[in-house]
Amino acid sequence: MQEKENNDGIVFKPIFKVVLLIFTSFIIFGALAIVFFGPRQSEVELGEEDSELIENGIHIRTGLVEADGLQTVITNCTTCHSSKLIIQNRMGEEQWDATIRWMQKTQGLWPLGENQKVIVDYLTKNYPVLEKGRRPPLTDIDWYPLEGN
Structure with a gap:
């Protein structure tokens, strides 16, 4: 392999x-990825004093609606799973009760008592x-073939 000498007499x-080019590229692209795709302000861990903030009727840390029972839901539900799992599901009383029973039977959810x-x-x-x-x-679809161009 041919060696080249720079002005300082160092041989490269x-x-x-x-290798130096690849390493430098990783550092630059990694820094850019963090800047552009890193955590948003809402995803950054909130301090203790900010963890219970409510804005526009929404609990900031969890995204849950502020209403009676919010703290009970946070304490009993978000201990095991994300509040996003709660928000994406929409069920009636019977379905929520059945889901709770399923979590108690298969997922180790403790008895909720009056909190249920x-x-x-x-x-x-x-x-x-x-x-x-x-x-x-x-x-009852009547499918038909599409004609080509």
Whole structure:
């Protein structure tokens, strides 16, 4: 392999230059990735004094609706899973109760006692079944071939 000498008399092998270029690229692109794709302000861990902030009726740390039973839901539900799992589900009272029983039977959820009614009331009031959701599956379709160009 051919060695090259710079003005200071230091010898650089071509492979070293390639390794140095790759290393420098990783550092630069890594820094850019952190700047552009790093955690948003809302995802940054809030301090203790900010962890219970409410803005526009939403609990900032969890994204849950501020209402009676919020603290009970946070204490009993977000201990094991993300509040996003709660927010994306919309069920009636029977379905929430069945889900709680399933979590108790299979996931190790402790007995909730009086808190179960508080939690289910909060969930059915703030995350009710939506009247309009996904369209039902298509049935009785008369399929036909599309003609090419």
